[in-house]
Amino acid sequence: MKTRGFGPGAAFALLTVPAVVLYAAFFLVPVFIGFYYSLTDWDGFSLSYKMVGLKNYINILQDKRFLNAMSFTLLYTAIVVVFKLGIALILAMLLSQSLKLRGLFRSIYFFPAVLSMITVGMVFNQFFYSLFPPIGEALGIEWLSRNLLGNPDTAIYGVALTNIWQGFATPMVIFIAGLASVPKDLTEAALIDGATPVQRFFSVTLPFLIPMLTVNVVLAIKGGLTVFDYIVAMTGGGPSKSTESLGFLIYQHGMNEMKFGYGTAEAIYVFLLIGLVSFVQIKLLSRKEAGQQ
Amino acid sequence: MRSRRLAFNAFSYAFLSVGTLFILIPVYLTLAVAMKTREETTKSFFSLPNSLYLDNFASVINKAHFWSIFQNSVLITVVSLLLMLLVIPMVSYAISRNMDRLYYKFVYLLILSGIFVPFQAVMLPIFRHMSSLDLLNQGGLIIMYVTLSFAQGLFLSVGFLKNIPLELDQAAKIDGCGVWLTFTRIIYPLMMPIVATILILNSLWIWNDFQLPLIMLNRSPDMWTLPLFIYNFKSETSFDYSLAFAAFALSMAPITILYSFTQKFIIGGLTEGSIKS
Numbered sequence: 368m369k370t371r372g373f374g375p376g377a378a379f380a381l382l383t384v385p386a387v388v389l390y391a392a393f394f395l396v397p398v399f400i401g402f403y404y405s406l407t408d409w410d411g412f413s414l415s416y417k418m419v420g421l422k423n424y425i426n427i428l429q430d431k432r433f434l435n436a437m438s439f440t441l442l443y444t445a446i447v448v449v450f451k452l453g454i455a456l457i458l459a460m461l462l463s464q465s466l467k468l469r470g471l472f473r474s475i476y477f478f479p480a481v482l483s484m485i486t487v488g489m490v491f492n493q494f495f496y497s498l499f500p501p502i503g504e505a506l507g508i509e510w511l512s513r514n515l516l517g518n519p520d521t522a523i524y525g526v527a528l529t530n531i532w533q534g535f536a537t538p539m540v541i542f543i544a545g546l547a548s549v550p551k552d553l554t555e556a557a558l559i560d561g562a563t564p565v566q567r568f569f570s571v572t573l574p575f576l577i578p579m580l581t582v583n584v585v586l587a588i589k590g591g592l593t594v595f596d597y598i599v600a601m602t603g604g605g606p607s608k609s610t611e612s613l614g615f616l617i618y619q620h621g622m623n624e625m626k627f628g629y630g631t632a633e634a635i636y637v638f639l640l641i642g643l644v645s646f647v648q649i650k651l652l653s654r655k656e657a658g659q660q
Numbered sequence: 661m662r663s664r665r666l667a668f669n670a671f672s673y674a675f676l677s678v679g680t681l682f683i684l685i686p687v688y689l690t691l692a693v694a695m696k697t698r699e700e701t702t703k704s705f706f707s708l709p710n711s712l713y714l715d716n717f718a719s720v721i722n723k724a725h726f727w728s729i730f731q732n733s734v735l736i737t738v739v740s741l742l743l744m745l746l747v748i749p750m751v752s753y754a755i756s757r758n759m760d761r762l763y764y765k766f767v768y769l770l771i772l773s774g775i776f777v778p779f780q781a782v783m784l785p786i787f788r789h790m791s792s793l794d795l796l797n798q799g800g801l802i803i804m805y806v807t808l809s810f811a812q813g814l815f816l817s818v819g820f821l822k823n824i825p826l827e828l829d830q831a832a833k834i835d836g837c838g839v840w841l842t843f844t845r846i847i848y849p850l851m852m853p854i855v856a857t858i859l860i861l862n863s864l865w866i867w868n869d870f871q872l873p874l875i876m877l878n879r880s881p882d883m884w885t886l887p888l889f890i891y892n893f894k895s896e897t898s899f900d901y902s903l904a905f906a907a908f909a910l911s912m913a914p915i916t917i918l919y920s921f922t923q924k925f926i927i928g929g930l931t932e933g934s935i936k937s
Binding site for chain 2: 375378379380382383385386387389390393394395396397398400401404411458461462464466468472473474475476477478479480481482483484485486489490491493494497498532537540541543544579582586589592593595596599600613614617618621622627630631634635637638641642645646
């Protein structure tokens with residue numbers, strides 16, 4: 368019985384058309400374009416360019432600026448992941464008890480996560496510039512009385528602090544969801560058996576929290592490795608290129624410094640880095656599922 | 661036991677209250693500075709504004725075509741969401757009911773592999789491609805948002821559809837429904853929970869996104885979205901704190917108002933989405 372002149376096979380195929388066409392035309396094509404230009408010396412504007420083979424890829428590995436961006440990005444990621452998740456876990460545990468104002472606290476703590484990173488970055492940039500130094504002077508704290516973002520050695524901490532302020536909220540609610548999945552009778556049984564709070568945390572709570580921990584670590588690592596908005600809003604990569612992240616460097620090379628081909632090759636390296644992290648994520652998550660069955 | 665519990669509760673309240681100060685003070689300062697005159701701000705950054713001084717807001721709104729920028733943001737977000745909430749369930753339904761066929765399996769894995777590709781890896785080629793298609797405009801931006809939402813969207817909805825029994829499709833077929841009718845009348849309504857998750861994840865992403873508008877729309881101020889407006893605000897005004905903070909506060913306002921009404925929904929949807937993807 369055919370309803371509209373074609374069978375179910377054709378109808379199903381039609382349902383896939385919009386997505387397949389868009390995906391091919393606006394995602395796959397750019398991916399191939401990117402790979403193609405990474406093999407050229409195109410500056411982004413000229414009409415002519417040369418194929419240079421793997422020269423960009425080789426040069427990048429000896430490029431001080433790229434290596435600096437790489438080490439900045441890795442250090443930044445490490446700082447942000449540790450503090451973000453640490454704060455998120457502590458707050459999640461406190462907010463999982465039965466407190467009267469729990470709902471209100473949760474709403475307030477989650478609020479930064481709905482703001483845009485660029486706005487938060489600009490706001491904190493102003494704070495670092497005009498708010499913290501007077502406080503530092505009043506309290507006689509040397510490092511706080513200068514603009515944290517104005518010093519190549521400390522700028523990374525200023526950006527990281529901003530990211531932590533805004534970024535702990537999402538992992539926090541994921542941890543809360545994880546804590547809610549700990550069966551009540553298990554915690555009660557542990558309590559009756561006289562387990563100390565520390566024992567209860569490590570033996571009862573933590574095993575249930577591992578999947579959420581995996582998700583949070585992976586999301587936080589990805590977020591750290593692709594940091595861009597805060598850099599644009601707060602430092603512009605400075606002072607003296609000390610806060611150039613990989614994403615920011617690609618943008619600078621491709622859009623502002625006429626090294627389009629070179630920038631796309633850098634982008635391929637970032638793709639490999641993130642691809643590796645995502646691959647590990649999927650491996651970890653699928654193992655978790657297997658374990659549950 | 662009980663007194664220890666009470667002590668711990670007191671500690672929790674104290675700790676959490678101090679913590680909320682860290683969240684609320686930056687928000688308070690943003691609002692306070694936005695409502696002060698320049699002189700007041702230089703005198704004291706922290707104090708409450710002397711009066712309800714709204715001129716800063718007014719001058720931001722008048723000076724910078726704020727309304728047209730706000731409308732751009734709303735338009736881009738709403739149209740992108742409508743399109744993705746139609747296209748993603750459509751293709752997900754087709755894939756989930758035909759997993760045994762090569763074409764569907766191939767499409768599924770191909771789109772899913774997009775999860776491995778961070779935006780920055782395709783940022784430059786997207787700029788090049790859209791510029792050669794003459795699509796560096798709102799329309800082009802919407803196309804990109806819809807396209808870039810597929811990987812996560814398919815992952816979430818195909819997974820969800822696996823739990824909707826095939827018997828429903830068969831019953832609908834017996835009753836004379838074709839594929840399209842089965843999808844619109846029976847399957848789509850059942851997909852609402854996952855559609856809500858996709859809606860929340862993507863609306864926050866699109867509304868707050870800075871990178872795509874930066875490469876696609878930055879050249880023409882009449883196309884700007886709110887994040888671009890904020891980014892460009894610094895260079896436009898010879899720097900005046902009060903005005904800048906008024907702009908920051910204005911750009912935060914819409915999402916803050918929305919959040920205050922729908923926080924449970926937003927938190928729930930975001931958690932769901934991040935745990936699954």
